[in-house]
Amino acid sequence: MTLRHIRIFLAVCDNGCNVTRAAEALYMAQPAVSAAIRELEEEYGVRLFDRLSRRFYITEAGKRFYEYASRMASLYSDMEREMRSWSSGGVLRAGCSITAGSRLMPEYVSKFGEQHPEIQVLVSVEPSERLEKRLLRNELDFAIIEGEVHEPGLTGEAYLEDILLPVAAPGCFSDAPLSQERFRQQKFLLREKGSGTREVFDRATGAAGFSVQPVWESASNTALLHAAAKGLGIAVLSRRLTEDFIRQGRLCPLTVEGLRFSRQFRLVYHQNKYLSPAARDFMELCRQEAQNYQEASL
16 A cells, blocks of 8 residues: 555545546546555455445445545645755644634734744634634644534634624613513624634524524624624624724624623644644644733733
8 A cells, every 4th residue: 555545545535435536636547546446445355435336435444444544644744744844944824713813813923923933824714614624634734713613533622712792883772781582683793604603693592592584694704893883783793803893982882681602712623633843832822822811801
């Protein structure tokens, strides 16, 4: 068995167990892909795929082999990238959810750059669910996401609590807490399904026995803040994102009887991932910054 066999096997799996698509992705002839799979099966004396009506279906043995093959390919990619970038100081690939990218990551990268000017930090800002997929494909070293980790194979470390705050334009409501009944009757400006922010909102309202249909759904926190400031409805966003608008008098915070929207920011990485010293240093900086923020809030 060679690394070539592993990559071909993974390509078949990642392309829906379709040999033709795997061959196209690898720029190989289809017979060569089929031959590599047969060689693997002969090497170990097991069927990795069942062939039914000219289609491939992965077997239990194939699923187990996929776990090992993924680890080996990921480790090899890490070695290649680190060794090739050794002389230039290295590259760190970090992902973060949209909220973290707005308020947390700029500060983290700036301070990390002061400590490690030789390391280039490449940042991808995307919804949490897409970041998890990229971590599984070893396209990122680690990510900061809000909410729960959903993909098996990923490790998530809660390191910073975040409060979601309902906000509306000044004068829309009194200072008194809203009843849940009145709250649910309002127009809502919410993040899109699949985002960590929306997941927290839906979980909290579901636990209270109701759900809402938003009038706005957006992946842009800024769009929701401006819409709320124009009196178009209630936005429910990270307190960190609303602070400037509240201080400027453009938004007012709301409280709802019996409802609290909170979540944890998490440092997430593949459980089989080799974390370089630079990655470990960056995550430690995140933890220290979180501790400093919490102490300053006391």
